[in-house]
Amino acid sequence: MTTREEALAGLGRIVLSTDPDVTASYGFDQSRFTDRATPPIVLAPTTTVEVAECLRVAAEQGWTVVPRGAGTGLSGAANGAADAVVLSTHRMRSIVSIDPVERLAVVQPGVVTGDLRAAVAEQGLFYPPDPGSVAISTIGGNVATNAGGMCCVKYGVTGDFVLGLEVVLADGRVLRTGRRTAKGVAGYDLTRLFVGSEGTLGVVTEVTVRLLPAPREPLTLVATFGTLAAAGEAVAAITASGVSVSMLEIMDRTTLRAVDRMARMGFDDDTAAMLLVQSDAPDAAAVLADVEKACVGAVDVAIGEDPAEGTQLLEARRLALPALEQLGDWLLDDVCVPRSRIVDLIDHIEAVAADEQLTIGVFGHAGDGNMHPTIIYDESDPASRAGALRAFDRITRHALDLGGTITGEHGVGRLKKDWLARELDDTSMAVHRAVRSALDPEGRMNPGNVF
Amino acid sequence: MTTREEALAGLGRIVLSTDPDVTASYGFDQSRFTDRATPPIVLAPTTTVEVAECLRVAAEQGWTVVPRGAGTGLSGAANGAADAVVLSTHRMRSIVSIDPVERLAVVQPGVVTGDLRAAVAEQGLFYPPDPGSVAISTIGGNVATNAGGMCCVKYGVTGDFVLGLEVVLADGRVLRTGRRTAKGVAGYDLTRLFVGSEGTLGVVTEVTVRLLPAPREPLTLVATFGTLAAAGEAVAAITASGVSVSMLEIMDRTTLRAVDRMARMGFDDDTAAMLLVQSDAPDAAAVLADVEKACVGAVDVAIGEDPAEGTQLLEARRLALPALEQLGDWLLDDVCVPRSRIVDLIDHIEAVAADEQLTIGVFGHAGDGNMHPTIIYDESDPASRAGALRAFDRITRHALDLGGTITGEHGVGRLKKDWLARELDDTSMAVHRAVRSALDPEGRMNPGNVF
Structure with a gap:
């Protein structure tokens, strides 16, 4: 077995840094109240072959791996974990091809979503997904969280536009899922299994997206x-x-x-x-x-x-969000309820705000029932922090009680890990774990997330 | 351990028949050139609890199980296998609820797709999927194959309208996937994993579908x-x-x-x-x-x-199909190619027809590139049968060469089992098997299908 130093030397320029002053900024996303740690190593591969090399070395060295897009996530899924290597896709930012006849594009995961939208628009085409972070988040991160946005009421979410993926698995094998045709049912829908899996099943290295004519x-x-x-x-x-x-x-x-x-x-x-x-x-x-x-x-x-x-x-x-940010520290929730229950949810949130003496702004995608209660608190005041967390819990609980879900588009990450088992039952959790183990038996991809 | 007779007695009226004269008609679907067998036992449960009971008894007795909808499939996925019990969902035909506000319906798997479309239409709503078999096939079967139809060019396939599922797993556990909200990303997309899995991962016992306003x-x-x-x-x-x-x-x-x-x-x-x-x-x-x-x-x-x-x-x-059926025995293919390659595909099919001296009609969903070459042959003539199979193989091969898929909407079943490994690579096949094993370690669901 090679030593850590030999392994790093072998990876060469793929190693972005091992200097905590540099790696620290790769240790967290935009979430609040989530565990984080300064990564010992940040890897920044440029190709699928290099990602596979990273994961093979990680497997050999026994490293766990946190895949990372632009770090704009709101649930902590890209946060560093103790001893976990961060694999950043920010150097993989090539739009490989845009095919106007078949209306699809092939992109690397580090492409900023807004850049893809602009590039296809030049050819009279439309990539609908438009998360709030569209100008700064990347396709890889959008796939990892199955990101939504304001388009969803008509067009659907990121997963509805992903035709196929290339993924490097925990052991370094390269998996291709999906297809380039409009339809296809050969085998299981592994594409959709990876969409929204928040980096726990592998590293997405290429995405084939479906496009629409420009509206x-x-x-x-x-x-x-x-x-x-x-x-x-x-x-x-x-x-x-x-x-x-x-x-x-x-x-x-x-x-x-x-x-x-x-x-x-x-x-x-x-x-x-x-x-x-x-x-x-x-x-x-x-x-x-x-x-x-x-x-x-x-x-x-x-x-x-x-x-x-x-x-x-x-x-x-x-x-909406920039204005609420002016009021103090903020904790952004992301619950989704049946459309007819939005008023019930907002009423409840107002009651919670009064009760906890907090300011909570609510905005969101009414057409989908997907609301973003934004709790304003004071990070430096333990009582305020505790109140914010209580409010967060009460809102999330109420969304479940209304027949909703704990997360409409931001993902589970670390922020709602404990909540997942309250939304899903024991059988579902067991099936989740079984599927995860089938793909990553040693549990080395994004440890401490989702589950 | 209970004996077979005790097990059957325990299942009571769930047992439809063990009489080969009766069970024989549950041993095949509408496919040609696929292995089939008369089932020793046909079970016909009416509720989720009864399905779970069936699968627990099957696990105890060591029976393999073929889930069956209306038997209208075209790839042999509902064909009987030696010693495999058939579990038919035809008694589970209740439309549980239609919610016009949330625009969703909850149905049992044995509901005929056309009946669901008619029922929601009465409330001004629209369930788009319209496979050719819409008047006779069931939602459960449509989910199992991820059925398409003529609507797909605008509306998408069955899976695009499935919000959630209730599934009984091979060991009798009841799994609920998905949600009733418009969006949601809590956990893996297990719903899509089951859609199109052709009965190899469990028995779907309830389907929550998304509806649209009537167009x-x-x-x-x-x-x-x-x-x-x-x-x-x-x-x-x-x-x-x-x-x-x-x-x-x-x-x-x-x-x-x-x-x-x-x-x-x-x-x-x-x-x-x-x-x-x-x-x-x-x-x-x-x-x-x-x-x-x-x-x-x-x-x-x-x-x-x-x-x-x-x-x-x-x-x-x-x-189209009824008219081609008049010409002789028929073998219906279901390949999907990039839209721009349809002419290339049809040209090739005409050349194959001339070469093999066969009549091959082609019709299909040009907007998706999903074609149904229909090979006319004489079942009683071994040379004609062999020619039909050669033509089928040549067409399927050509679809792959054009960057297409072996099946656009009919599924792999038994008919294209050997072809799956030619479309997917070794890593994909290994991942498929690993996922299957995670859910059905003993491989008792629909043996001999897909893989």
Whole structure:
């Protein structure tokens, strides 16, 4: 067996650093309240062959491995763990090919999602997934968490656009899943097994994504409501009407006030909630007219005359998290409930905020029932930290009670590891562990995550 | 340990029959050239609890188990195997609930797909998957094969509409996968792992499906072409134009002649191919006008004035398989190639037909590249049988050479078991086996299938 030094020497320039001053910044993502550690080694391969080499060396040396994209995750899945080597995909940022005829692209995992969207748009094509981090997160990370975004109400999540993967397994074997054709049922859907597996089954080294023709520029509607219930009724009515919206977002009073404080948008203090709706359908104007009819309890409804005006109307939504960040330290939750239970969830969150004397802003993807309660607290105050955690737990618990899930699009990571067993039952947990062991018997991929 | 007789007595009325005269008809599906056997026992449970009881008894008795839907499969995945008990889901045909607000339905596996489509349509909802067998096949079977249909070019396949499953594992444990919310990433996507697994991982006992608002009645366009190449160019142009069609089907000369012989539709003998195109978009008339422009090489283009006329125009497509069946025994293939390679595939099939002196009709889902070459042969003539098999192999081989897959929507079953290892590599086959073993260590579910 080679020594650690020999192993590192063998890996050569793949080794980014072993200097804690450098590796420390590869030891955490954007989550709060999650365990983290400075990685002893950061590896940064550029090719599949180099990733395989990394994992073979790791297997030989008995290292555990944390795969890492851009570190923009919100659940700690890319956090460093004691003695775990970090494998960063940031040097693997090539768009290998874009095929406009078959409408697919092949990319390395380190490609920034927004860059891919821009590159395919140049060819009149559309890669829908648009997580909030779209400008800074990478395709590999999006695949690892099955990232969503505002597009999901019409277009679905990342996994809906992944046709195939190349993955390096824990022992260094290279697995190809999926296909380049529109359909195919040869064998198990291993592609979907890896999507959302948060780095616990292997390292994704290439992604084949399905593309759509570029949609029309959307038209935008903004509606404000004096009560949360009225906004909730509008969401239900829009959904029930069956009109095809490409965005259906909600912001609550706390979030609106924070945005107003930041950008002076002139929101009335009486505004309890705002809905932001888009349609990119051929009959978008008719769709938004139907949406307006569904907003019976609205105080005010504004429809952008053209796409540019829509961009202005959306500004408030885009500022939601930055504005809440101004209020203090923040803990961002990501629960998803049946669409009809959104008001119940937000009501509960407001009660929790009052009870714990915390500011909690709520915004999110109303069309999917996927909400992001953002708890503002003071990191330096133990009592405030404890209150934030209690609020987080109460909200997550309530989402489950409403028939929802603990995570709509951010993943389990370290943040919700304890919660997974509360959502799933013993049989499901046992099957998860069995599948994991089948692919990584020694449990060396992303230890301490998800399970 | 209980004896076989005691075990059967314990199962009571779950045992449908042990009489070979009765069980024989549960020993095969609609495939040709696949191994089959008369099952010693057919079990027909009505509830999840009874399915679990069946699998516990099977585990105790050492029986292998073939799960069976309606037996309409085309790859032999529901064929009986020596000593394997058949577990039929035909008594599990309850639509448990339809939720128009959350737009989902919960159904037992034995529900006929067409019945579910009709039931949700009554509430203004739409379950898109429409395999050719839609009037006779069941949701459970559709889930097992990840069935497709003519809807896929716009709406996707069965798996795209499955939110969650209840599955009884080989040892009798009941596993729940997925969720009732629009999004969710808690744990691995076990739902998709079971979809398309052809009964090799467990028995699906309940399916939660996602529904859409009912679409508009589609408008239909039919175009005929003097050469296959001209039809292929039209498919490429339609795809490249990015217009949203909800159906894009092709039929070749052999199929058209067979349909004409059956129904006297007056097709010109010079017609080499026909495209059938639908749009259910709000701007369907404009979409079909664009499609007509894309059909530059067409001999004739007809657009239905209204949905009723569209139904008439579609008649030829609906008669494709029945008409080919009139010509003799048939072996139906199901390959999928990149959309741009359809003409290459059909050209090759015509050459194979000439070479082997066989009639081979080709029809299929041009929008997905998913073709159904239908080889006509004489079951009673060994030379004809051998020729049909050679043709089948040559076509499947060519689909792989074109970057396609051995099966677009029918599944591997027994028919293409040997082909799976030619599409997948050794690592993929090893991972498939490892996943299978993780869930069914004794290999008792649907032995001799897929692998």
